[in-house]
Structures are given as structure tokens and as C-alpha cells.
Amino acid sequence: MSTPGPESPVVLSLRGVSKAFGAVQALRDVEIECRAGEIHALVGENGSGKSTLLGIASGFLAPDAGDVEIGGRRRKRGSPAEARRLGLGIAYQTYSHLLDLSVAENVYLAVPAAERPAYRRMQAWAAATLAEFGLGVPVNVAVGSLSLAQRQLLEVVKSLLAKPKVLLLDEPTTALGPQEVEQLMALVLERSRAEVGIVYVSHRLPEVLGIADRISVLRDGVKQGTFDAAGMTEDALVAHMIGRPLQLAFPDRGAEGRVPEVLLEVAGLRGDRFGPVDLKVERGEIVGLAGAEGNGQVQFLRALAGVERPTGVASCDGGELNTKSPLAALRAGVVLLSGDRIAESLFPVLSVRTNTTIQVLRSLGRVGFLRRRRERRTVDEMGRRLQIRMASIEQPVQSLSGGNQQKVSLTRPFLRGNVKVILADEPTQGVDVAARFDIYEALRAKANDGVALLVKSSDPLELAGLCDRVVVMSRGTIVDEISGDELGERRIVEAIVGSRALKAGAGA
Amino acid sequence: MRFRGWIPLVLLGALILAVSGYTAVRQDAFLTQYNINNLLLATMPLALVAIGQTSAMLVGGFDVSVAALITMCVVTASFTLKPDESTLSLFIGSLAILGVGLATGIFNASLIRLLRLPSIIATLGTLSILTGASLLLRDHPEGTINSDVIDALTTTRFGFIPLAFIGVVLLVVLADLWLYRTRTGISVRAVGLDETSSRRLGMSTGLIVFGAFVVCSVMASVAGFYSAAQVQIGSPIVGGYALTSIAAAVLGGASLAGGRGSFVGTLLAALFLSLIENVLPLFQQPTEYAQMTIGLLILLALVIYQAPELVARLRSGWRGVGRLQTGEGEASAG
Numbered sequence: 001m002s003t004p005g006p007e008s009p010v011v012l013s014l015r016g017v018s019k020a021f022g023a024v025q026a027l028r029d030v031e032i033e034c035r036a037g038e039i040h041a042l043v044g045e046n047g048s049g050k051s052t053l054l055g056i057a058s059g060f061l062a063p064d065a066g067d068v069e070i071g072g073r074r075r076k077r078g079s080p081a082e083a084r085r086l087g088l089g090i091a092y093q094t095y096s097h098l099l100d101l102s103v104a105e106n107v108y109l110a111v112p113a114a115e116r117p118a119y120r121r122m123q124a125w126a127a128a129t130l131a132e133f134g135l136g137v138p139v140n141v142a143v144g145s146l147s148l149a150q151r152q153l154l155e156v157v158k159s160l161l162a163k164p165k166v167l168l169l170d171e172p173t174t175a176l177g178p179q180e181v182e183q184l185m186a187l188v189l190e191r192s193r194a195e196v197g198i199v200y201v202s203h204r205l206p207e208v209l210g211i212a213d214r215i216s217v218l219r220d221g222v223k224q225g226t227f228d229a230a231g232m233t234e235d236a237l238v239a240h241m242i243g244r245p246l247q248l249a250f251p252d253r254g255a256e257g258r259v260p261e262v263l264l265e266v267a268g269l270r271g272d273r274f275g276p277v278d279l280k281v282e283r284g285e286i287v288g289l290a291g292a293e294g295n296g297q298v299q300f301l302r303a304l305a306g307v308e309r310p311t312g313v314a315s316c317d318g319g320e321l322n323t324k325s326p327l328a329a330l331r332a333g334v335v336l337l338s339g340d341r342i343a344e345s346l347f348p349v350l351s352v353r354t355n356t357t358i359q360v361l362r363s364l365g366r367v368g369f370l371r372r373r374r375e376r377r378t379v380d381e382m383g384r385r386l387q388i389r390m391a392s393i394e395q396p397v398q399s400l401s402g403g404n405q406q407k408v409s410l411t412r413p414f415l416r417g418n419v420k421v422i423l424a425d426e427p428t429q430g431v432d433v434a435a436r437f438d439i440y441e442a443l444r445a446k447a448n449d450g451v452a453l454l455v456k457s458s459d460p461l462e463l464a465g466l467c468d469r470v471v472v473m474s475r476g477t478i479v480d481e482i483s484g485d486e487l488g489e490r491r492i493v494e495a496i497v498g499s500r501a502l503k504a505g506a507g508a
Numbered sequence: 509m510r511f512r513g514w515i516p517l518v519l520l521g522a523l524i525l526a527v528s529g530y531t532a533v534r535q536d537a538f539l540t541q542y543n544i545n546n547l548l549l550a551t552m553p554l555a556l557v558a559i560g561q562t563s564a565m566l567v568g569g570f571d572v573s574v575a576a577l578i579t580m581c582v583v584t585a586s587f588t589l590k591p592d593e594s595t596l597s598l599f600i601g602s603l604a605i606l607g608v609g610l611a612t613g614i615f616n617a618s619l620i621r622l623l624r625l626p627s628i629i630a631t632l633g634t635l636s637i638l639t640g641a642s643l644l645l646r647d648h649p650e651g652t653i654n655s656d657v658i659d660a661l662t663t664t665r666f667g668f669i670p671l672a673f674i675g676v677v678l679l680v681v682l683a684d685l686w687l688y689r690t691r692t693g694i695s696v697r698a699v700g701l702d703e704t705s706s707r708r709l710g711m712s713t714g715l716i717v718f719g720a721f722v723v724c725s726v727m728a729s730v731a732g733f734y735s736a737a738q739v740q741i742g743s744p745i746v747g748g749y750a751l752t753s754i755a756a757a758v759l760g761g762a763s764l765a766g767g768r769g770s771f772v773g774t775l776l777a778a779l780f781l782s783l784i785e786n787v788l789p790l791f792q793q794p795t796e797y798a799q800m801t802i803g804l805l806i807l808l809a810l811v812i813y814q815a816p817e818l819v820a821r822l823r824s825g826w827r828g829v830g831r832l833q834t835g836e837g838e839a840s841a842g
Contacts, residue, residue: 060708081710096708098698100767105694109709119689 008035009072011197012057012088012166017066019052026052027221029066034166034197039188041200041208041229044218045241045401045432050201051093053218054168057199058090059083071165084112089164091156093171093201099144103130103154106143110158133157133187148175149293156184166197173207174429177292177458178493185211203432204459205234217241238433249437250465251444258284263452264304264316264334264421271303271310274476281421281452286443288467289456290492296476297456298339301423304454305329305336317420333420335413337406337427339456345409348398352390353379355397356411363417382411387438403428403435410442413451422446424455428462440466460492472496513770515813516761520776523805527783535790541668547786548673548779549662552734553578555676555778557749558756559683560727562774565757566687567720568700568766569620569627574728575750576638577612579743581605581732583642586651586742598657602733609729612638613722621718635750642744651742658737672734680771687771696720700766755802756781759809 012034019027027049034040044050055061057068062078069075070086083090097106104126108116117125126139135157137150146154152175159167169188173181188211192198202208208215208229215232217224217240224240264281274296281287289297303310306322306329314321322328326336338344346355356379357364364375379393386407390400397408406427413419427443428436443466447453457463463470464487472480472495480495532539557574564571588601612634619630664671687693698706699716707713728749735746758764759780760773781802788798811818 058708079710080708081712084710090708092708096705098701098705098767100701101694101698108691109694109698109711113691116691119691 008037008195010034010069011036011071012199013067013069014053014057015067015069017053017056017063017068019049019056019061019063025221027056027063030218030221030223032199032216032223032226034199036165036195036197037192038213039192039198039200039211040226041202041212041215042218043202043205043208043215043237043241045434048218048241048432049221050218051170052221054090054170054199054201057083057168058088084162087162087165088168089159089162089166090168091159091170091172093174095151095155096158097143097151097155100142102140103137103143103146104139106154107139107158107161111161115162129161130154130157133160134183147294149177149180152176153180153184156187160187160191164196166199167191168199168201170201171203171430172200173202173204175293175458177294178496179292181207203430205237209234209237241433251437251441253444253468258282264321264454265314266304267313269300269303269310269312269314271308271312272299274300274303274473275310276312277473277476277478279471279478281454283450283452284447285469286447286453286455286467288463288470288492289454289473290460290463290470290496291473292496293458295473297473298425300473300476301425301454301456302336304421305334305423307336333418335416335419335422337409337413337422337424339425339429341402341405341409342398345412346397346405349396351394352383352388352397352400352408353393355408356382356393356415359412360415378415379411382414385414386410386442387435389435401432401435402430403432403439406431406439407435407442410439413446414442419446419451422451422453424453426457427455428457428459436462460496461489463492464489513761513768515815516759516773516809517770517776519809519812520759520773520780524776524780524783527780527787531787531790538787538790543786545665545668545670547782548670549734550738550786551779551782552670552672552676553731553738554749554752554756554782555775556731556734557728558753558760558774558778559676559680559771560724560731561753562757562760562762562769562771563720563727564627564724565754565762565764566696566700566766566769567717568703569717569721570754571616571631571721571724571728572628572750572754573612573616573631573634573638574724574731574753575746575748576635576642577609577725577728578732578735578749579642579746580612580638581608581729582653582736582739582746583646583742583744584608585653585732585736586646589654589657589736591652591654593654598654602657605732606726606729609726609732610722612729613725616725617718617721620721621714627721646742646744649739649741649743649745653736653740653742655740657733658740661733661737676775680775683771687769697767700768702767752781755806759806761813 010033014030014032017027017030030053032042032053042050042053052061056063059075059078059080059082067074070083070088073086075082075086098109104123107126107129108122123139130137130139135153137146137154143151143154152172156169156172172184176184188198200208200212209232212229214226215229215237216226217237219241261283262280263283266277266279268276268278270276277300289301291297299308302308303323304314306324306326310323314323316332316334321332321334342348353375357375361370364371364378376393383390383393388404388407390404397405400408413422424443427439431439443453443455455463455467467487469481469483470487470492471478472482472492482491482495537543557578561571561574584605588604589598593601616631616634619625620627661672662670666674687697695706695711696716699711699713703713731749739746756777757769757774759777760770762769762774784802785795785798788795
């Protein structure tokens with residue numbers, strides 16, 4: 001790995017940067033410096049100010065105080081356009097794609113005006129440009145029809161197009177499978193060797209330790225220090241992030257005394273991009289759903305919840321499971337924790353209280369009127385039980401961190417009476433380390449209550465630690481099952497890679 | 509995607525041909541130079557204001573003040589385009605009308621961009637102000653408008669087709685080429701589709717939205733000329749174009765959410781709406797039917813425009829809450 005000396009020019013420097021949103025101090029007097037050829041990782045829990053910092057560096061947000069210098073030139077007025085001119089490229093966590101426009105048009109809009117070709121040559125030019133970066137996506141389709149992984153890679157490629165001096169990557173691997181992560185890393189390392197300064201923000205600490213030269217840690221908007229990656233360990237980083245040493249722990253499995261009883265049974269289920277799938281999940285069991293992104297795991301999970309319409313047989317607790325609508329599935333006791341919390345399960349502008357009780361209002365009311373005190377007591381109790389960190393139960397959920405938002409959506413299966421199966425799609429995506437454990441614990445608590453859980457995750461470590469059993473999907477079917485002593489991160493990764501090899505061998 | 513944009517144009521073209529063909533066969537009075545000329549002239553104000561409305565809708569807004577602005581322009585014309593004026597003062601008078609449009613546009617755009625008011629509320633306010641101002645200037649229809657100007661606008665023609673209509677056709681074709689084939693055109697659509705992403709890509713989103721609303725008002729003031737030519741007097745009650753212009757833009761393929769639309773489609777829609785109004789009296793049908801027919805056709809057209817999504821929905825079953833586009837592997841299918 002290149003280790004740029006102190007003589008390399010500083011391509012991005014933030015000095016004394018502070019920013020407050022209302023009463024919340026998001027950043028306090030932060031200093032970050034990135035040199036040419038360096039990969040400078042930025043880590044911190046959700047809500048620690050990383051995104052705010054990137055927003056300020058990229059000109060999207062104006063700082064309350066402090067200076068930003070890009071390529072040695074002080075930025076005058078904050079605007080993304082100016083930052084781009086000065087040589088800053090950024091891949092946003094939430095992307096900068098125009099989903100309705102074609103891939104070619106999106107690529108076209110991402111390069112500086114001077115480099116844009118004539119419109120009639122746009123398609124060919126875009127295809128050639130993407131090929132240069134080894135990104136094989138069709139250019140004439142709308143970006144909205146690409147997979148999440150493809151969108152994420154496209155976002156990174158777009159940020160490289162203007163040949164930036166400094167490149168900011170905000171969680172660039174959240175939607176990527178192992179192979180795509182490698183592809184991305186190759187791109188990133190290539191840039192850093194070409195003397196581009198890279199600021200790399202990620203939740204995935206092993207990834208960060210593997211790639212970064214220096215690591216800066218943020219906690220509650222304050223920088224905890226900048227460290228050489230060579231001498232850093234995951235534990236030490238976590239300690240800086242949360243302010244106390246914390247074991248990356250998982251709750252005990254405690255499955256000893258369990259009487260095997262199949263709760264969810266699926267036979268020959270087929271649907272959009274998956275099938276046939278046969279699977280049994282027992283009462284009190286957590287089954288992991290692994291696989292490279294885009295192999296039907298999400299569709300399978302959502303089909304069980306009645307969001308897609310599958311064919312085949314699914315039964316729950318002995319009776320046939322109606323997968324024709326979400327309501328039918330819900331009535332049968334099947335609850336889906338969506339991977340897209342804000343869009344699909346929560347009402348972002350409504351309070352924690354409303355979001356928690358919205359499915360169980362009937363049980364909190366009397367002759368049609370809500371009993372506020374009882375509602376408040378219920379929400380308070382759930383907040384304590386799931387350790388939801390909030391200013392008050394009236395706080396809008398959109399102002400909570402990702403982890404606390406997930407906990408709010410988790411309150412619902414706790415409050416509903418007849419939950420038999422929980423389907424969790426990426427339950428800890430965008431969730432910080434401390435909150436992860438709370439979520440694992442909550443999921444395990446439901447298992448111990450006799451619920452069957454099916455958890456889809458792209459993090460093999462999480463699956464290995466949390467689940468009793470992991471099934472691996474490839475091309476829409478289950479190709480491997482891992483349980484007992486075999487169950488480990490390495491074994492899961494191998495199975496995913498192995499199934500991918502199988503897929504390639506089948507000559508798709 | 510590409511295919512979708514063409515649906516409105518093809519459908520409107522087919523409808524116009526079908527209605528014209530049917531009428532031409534049954535009514536001799538329809539396919540006369542006189543009637544076609546009249547039809548095209550009658551289309552002018554709606555076409556112009558709807559083109560402006562399309563511009564506002566492309567960036568994700570509405571302008572409901574256009575109706576009042578047209579009235580205001582007609583009233584202004586009754587002061588600045590009086591009979592027996594010199595050519596120079598008529599020229600200045602015309603500029604004054606465009607100036608009213610420009611000022612209104614800047615006012616609206618400032619409310620929307622600088623003060624961040626929702627466009628529908630901001631322009632509703634402007635609508636009320638302009639309506640009041642028009643009534644203040646002319647409390648009843650009064651003040652004849654210069655007939656030379658009216659003649660210049662309406663009787664200049666190429667064959668039997670008004671020159672102005674040919675101009676509008678050229679304008680919309682050029683505008684669509686600009687919208688779909690140039691960097692700035694794509695930028696305008698991009699802002700309408702997703703302002704955050706557009707800003708992240710370094711576009712001047714504020715300027716683009718501002719410009720779109722100014723264009724909308726200026727087009728409405730141009731429409732004011734043709735309205736003035738129709739009523740020929742300073743009437744404070746011209747109105748009626750706010751919802752029709754939105755209807756024409758939507759029929760032409762514009763999306764209420766912004767980012768989608770076509771100027772050619774808008775012109776075809778305006779022509780189609782005028783055609784219905786032109787044709788029904790020929791069949792001795794009361795004009796009330798025109799209103800109802802137009803309403804039904806708008807609903808029908810919108811259902812057809814949604815057809816690709818409806819078909820997809822029927823195929824894949826219940827997607828009531830399937831808002832999340834997981835979309836994996838779809839590219840390989842395309």
C-alpha cells in the first residue's frame with residue numbers, strides 16, 4: 001500500500017469546522033486533512049457527524065464556522081458546483097442518480113460541461129466510458145432499473161469522471177457483494193496510486209483497516225484523533241468510536257432446550273427472480289439468508305410477506321400462508337422488517353409514539369378514542385426495552401439515527417399479539433455498532449418467545465454471529481446450508497463465492 | 509422509457525386525425541380554409557399559455573396565475589395598444605405587455621425560489637392580485653384595441669395557415685429538441701425529476717427553476733396578445749386558462765411531479781382541445797358536451813399513459829406497498 005509522506009500536497013483540508021442543526025451540534029471544531037495519494041478513512045457511529053462533514057466538504061452544506069480548502073484553494077461560497085470546479089468528486093451514500101434518466105444521460109451529466117460529447121454520440125461515449133472502469137451495465141436503460149449494487153458502482157464511477165484531485169466516498173459498499181467490493185477496491189486503490197486523495201467513509205471496519213492509510217474517528221461531532229491504519233485494530237477503533245471498549249458481541253443462542261417444531265414451511269415457492277425454494281424454519285430459530293446481492297433473497301423474503309405474488313406452497317403454523325397481500329400475511333402472523341425503513345415502514349415526519357403504536361391503536365383505545373396515558377406508557381416501556389435513544393417520544397423518527405429508527409420499527413412485532421414469523425431484510429443496515437447489539441438482542445428475544453425468524457443480510461459476520469442456521473441463495477434457489485460448528489464468517493463467504501463460481505460455470 | 513414519452517404524441521395525433529376525419533366526412537363546413545384558419549387561431553392563446561405551463565411543470569411546479577395574467581395583458585393592451593397610435597408607440601405598448609409578463613414571472617419565481625413558497629400557493633396569491641388589479645383598471649369591458657395590431661396577429665398567413673401557428677409549431681419542435689437533445693435541456697428535466705441529485709451534480713437548480721417560471725409568465729403574456737385579438741376590447745373577465753393549460757400540458761405528457769413532458773405534446777393537446785370545441789357546434793351539439801367530452805378524454809388519456817405501469821402491476825400482482833424498487837437483475841432483462 002502506498003504510504004504518502006508528509007511532503008505530498010494536501011488536497012483537502014477542513015479547519016475549525018462547526019455546524020449545528022437547530023439545537024443539535026452536529027460538528028464541533030473539526031479538522032481533517034487529506035493528502036494526495038492517501039486513503040483517509042473517516043469512521044464513527046451514525047449521527048457522529050460524518051455525513052455532515054462530507055456535506056460541508058462537498059459544498060452541499062454551509063458550515064457555521066471554519067474553512068474548507070480544496071486542492072490548496074480556499075473555497076469562497078459553498079456550492080457543489082464550485083467544489084467540483086476546484087477538483088472535488090463525491091460518491092453520495094444516497095447517490096446522485098436521476099432514476100428516470102438513462103445511464104448514458106446520468107454519466108453525461110456527471111462530467112464537466114467541457115468534456116461532454118455531442119448529444120448524438122452520447123450513448124457510444126457513455127458505453128466506452130463505463131467500459132474503461134470495467135462497469136458492465138447497459139447505457140440505454142433508466143438508472144432506476146439497475147440493481148442497487150449497479151447503482152452504487154455507477155455512483156462511484158460518476159464521481160471519478162471529472163478526474164478529481166480529492167475523492168469523497170460515503171459508504172460506497174453498503175449494497176455490494178464480496179466480488180463487487182473487490183472491483184470497487186481495485187478502482188479506489190488505482191486512484192490513490194494516481195495521487196488522488198481519498199476520503200473513505202464506511203461502517204465496515206475490516207474494510208477500512210484493509211484499505212486506509214490513516215483513519216480519523218468522529219464521535220458526537222468531535223474528532224477523536226487521526227491514526228495510522230497500520231497500528232490500528234478493530235477493537236481499538238470501536239473503542240474510539242463509542243468511547244469505551246465494546247466487544248463485537250452477539251446474544252447467546254440458548255437453543256438447548258428447544259423442541260423442534262416447524263413454524264414456517266415453504267415448498268416449491270417461485271416468484272419474480274427466485275424459486276423454486278424449499279425451506280423450513282422452526283419455532284425459536286433464527287435462519288440467515290445469505291448470498292451475493294441480487295440472487296433473489298430480497299424477493300423471496302418479500303414474497304413471503306405478501307408484497308410480491310409468488311406461486312407455490314407456503315404454510316405457517318400448520319395452516320396455509322396467504323401471500324396474496326401484505327395484510328393477509330400480517331393477519332397470519334408474518335411481519336416484514338423492510339430493508340428500506342424510511343420509505344416502507346416508518347412515517348418519517350411522525351413521532352416515535354405514533355410510529356410505535358400505529359398498528360395496535362385498537363388495543364390502546366376505548367370506544368374509538370385513544371387513551372393517551374396508556375399509549376405513552378406503552379411507548380415508554382418499548383423505548384426502555386429496546387434502548388431507543390431519543391429526546392422524547394414526540395421526536396419525529398426522521399431525526400433519529402438509523403439504529404434508533406430500526407428499533408422503532410422493531411417495536412411493532414413486539415406490540416402485535418400474534419407474531420409467528422419475522423422476516424428481516426438487512427436489519428442493521430446503516431445502524432451503528434452500539435445499536436446493532438440491541439437489535440440482535442431484540443431479534444433473539446423474539447426467537448426465545450417462540451417466533452421463527454428469517455434474516456437477510458449482506459454481512460457474513462452478522463449472519464454467523466446471530467443465526468442458528470444460514471442458507472445461501474444463488475440464482476434464486478438455495479444452494480447451501482450451514483449450521484452447527486461449521487457456521488462461521490469464513491464458511492459463509494466461501495459458500496457465497498462458491499455459489500457464484502457455480503453460477504458462472506453454468507454459463508449464464 | 510423512450511417508448512413511454514411517445515405515447516401521448518401518438519395518441520393525440522391519432523385522436524386529432526380521427527376526430528377531423530370523422531367530421532370532415534359528415535360536415536362540409538369543417539374542412540374549409542375559413543374554418544381551419546379559425547380553428548388554428550382559436551388554438552393560439554391556449555397553445556402559448558400551455559407551452560409556458562409545461563415549462564413550469566417540467567421543474568415540478570404549477571402556475572395558476574396565468575389566467576389572471578392573460579386578463580391583465582388584455583387590459584393593459586386596451587391602454588397601450590389604442591386605436592390611431594403611431595407604430596413606435598404601438599411597439600412600446602407591446603413591450604409593456606411583455607413587461608407585465610416578465611415582472612409577474614420574476615415576482616412568482618422570487619416567491620417560489622427565494623421565499624420557498626409552494627408554487628401553487630404562490631401563484632394563487634398572484635392570481636388574486638392580478639385579478640383585482642385588472643378590475644381596478646377596467647371595471648367593465650372598455651377600450652378598443654388597435655385593429656392594425658389585431659390584423660397583424662391574425663391575418664398574416666401562409667396559404668390558409670396563420671403564420672403565427674407555423675411559428676408556434678417551429679417553437680415547440682425546437683423546444684423539444686432542446687429539452688431532449690441538449691445539456692441544458694436535460695438539466696431542466698433533471699431538476700424536475702430530482703432536485704437533490706441535480707444539485708449534487710453541480711447544477712444551478714435555483715436558476716433553472718427561476719427561469720422556468722419566468723418563461724411561463726412571459727409565454728402567458730404572449731398568449732395575452734392573442735386573447736386580446738380575440739376579445740378586441742379591454743375586458744377584465746377573459747380568464748379560464750389556468751386549469752385548461754395544466755390539462756393541455758398533462759394531456760401532452762407532462763407529469764405533475766415534474767421532469768416529464770413535451771412541448772410538441774402540449775401543442776397537440778391544445779390543438780385537440782380546441783378541435784373538440786370547434787367540432788361540436790358543427791354537429792349542433794351544445795358546448796356543455798364539449799366540456800364533458802374533454803373531461804372524459806383527459807381521464808382516458810391519463811389511464812392510457814399509465815398503461816405500461818398498469819400492465820406491469822397486473823402482471824406482477826399485488827404491489828400496493830411494493831414501492832421499494834429492488835430492481836435486481838432487471839438490466840439483463842432489458
